Amino acid sequence: MSTLHLVRQSAFASNDFAQCLSVLDHQDSVVLMDDGCYNLKHPLMDSLIKRVDGSVNINVVVSHAQARAIEIITAVKAIEIGDVVELTFTHKKVITWQ
Amino acid sequence: MISIEQQSSSSAQANGLAIINSKAPFSSTHGKDALDIALIFGSFEQKVSLFFQGDGVYQLIADQDGSLLAIKDYLKTFSAFEFYDIEDIYVCQQSLSNRQLDENFHIDEVKVLSSIEFSAALNRHQHVLRF
Numbered sequence: 001m002s003t004l005h006l007v008r009q010s011a012f013a014s015n016d017f018a019q020c021l022s023v024l025d026h027q028d029s030v031v032l033m034d035d036g037c038y039n040l041k042h043p044l045m046d047s048l049i050k051r052v053d054g055s056v057n058i059n060v061v062v063s064h065a066q067a068r069a070i071e072i073i074t075a076v077k078a079i080e081i082g083d084v085v086e087l088t089f090t091h092k093k094v095i096t097w098q
Numbered sequence: 099m100i101s102i103e104q105q106s107s108s109s110a111q112a113n114g115l116a117i118i119n120s121k122a123p124f125s126s127t128h129g130k131d132a133l134d135i136a137l138i139f140g141s142f143e144q145k146v147s148l149f150f151q152g153d154g155v156y157q158l159i160a161d162q163d164g165s166l167l168a169i170k171d172y173l174k175t176f177s178a179f180e181f182y183d184i185e186d187i188y189v190c191q192q193s194l195s196n197r198q199l200d201e202n203f204h205i206d207e208v209k210v211l212s213s214i215e216f217s218a219a220l221n222r223h224q225h226v227l228r229f
Contacts, residue, residue, distance in 0.1 A: 010122055012197060013153045035125045038156070041198045067124060067166040069159050 002027045004091035006084070007036035008098040011044055016097040021048055029057040029091060031084055032076070036097070037065040040073055049075045059087070114145030116223035119154035123173060124164060129157050130172045132229035137175075140182025147186035148179075149220055154229075155193045158203045176205045190216045 005028060011017035017039050024030070030048075032039055037060055039045050048058070054075075062078040065071075072078050079087075088094055117136055121128040132148075139146045150158055157173060164171030179187065189210045194201065201210055211219060220226065 008125075010153050013122070035122050035153075038122065038153070038197070063166045067163050067169075068122075068156065069161040069163075 001093065002029070002091045004028070004087050004094045005030045006094060006096040006098075007032050007039060008034040008096065010035040010038040011042045012038060017042065017044055020095070020097045023095075024048075024052075024056065026052070026055050029059065029087060031079070031087065032058075032060040033064050033081075033084070034061075034098075037061070037068055037070050040065070040070055040076065059083070113222060114147065114224070115139055116147050116149055116220055116226045118149045118151055118220070118226065118228040119157055120152040120228060122153040123157045123162070124167055124169055128229040129154075132227070133172055133175060135227060136184060137178070137182055140179075140184050143183070146182075146184050147188065147219070147223060148184065149188050149190075149216070150193070151190045151216070152193055153197075155189055155197065155199060158189060158205065158208060159199060160202045160204045162204070173204065179205065180207070186219075188216060188219050 003025065005020050005024065007017055007020055007030060009016040021044060040060065057077065058075065059077045059079045060072055061081055061084065062072065063081065117132050119129060119132050123129045136146050136148060162173060164173065185207060187208050189208055190213065191210050192213050194210065
């Protein structure tokens with residue numbers, strides 16, 4: 001059962017991203033959107049990238065990151081908000097972390 | 099003989115209103131509300147100092163563009179602070195480094211303070227509002 005995780009909160013201000021990572025499965029996908037984009041610079045992100053080593057699909061909504069002047073790292077796929085709709089169809093369920 | 103006893107804005111005396119900004123700019127109205135209060139106090143010539151702590155430091159970072167989110171970009175109004183005589187703008191250095199942010203701000207005259215200096219500056223104020 002694959003799950004799409006929509007992360008909308010900054011891990012510097014809330015515990016949501018940590019909780020998301022604690023239930024993350026290897027066939028899941030993560031989308032960083034809204035204040036979730038700030039997590040690209042969070043230590044949890046570095047450990048996630050190391051841990052999954054490419055097996056989990058990690059995405060960021062490019063306009064949301066750009067608005068916040070956040071640089072997108074190569075380990076993360078830059079997507080448009082329309083692509084999030086596609087992702088909801090290719091996963092069995094969706095969890096929004098907000 | 100004239101003796102001048104003008105205290106500088108960063109003096110040790112209790113002074114004016116402190117506004118703490120602790121929220122990221124685009125996902126809530128907290129930042130805009132804090133800005134409105136600051137400009138209202140400024141226009142009545144009341145002394146205001148702004149403090150940026152935690153995710154609030156994101157409000158000051160350069161090269162942001164709220165128009166990408168179809169949001170009216172209130173951050174651009176920060177450049178009006180000098181016309182309202184809002185000169186004391188403090189940023190917590192620890193909050194910047196936790197977030198791997200450079201001291202690259204979209205307004206000038208921002209003072210980056212260590213945690214100890216930041217709390218000392220805050221404690222000089224008689225009134226505090228936190229957003």
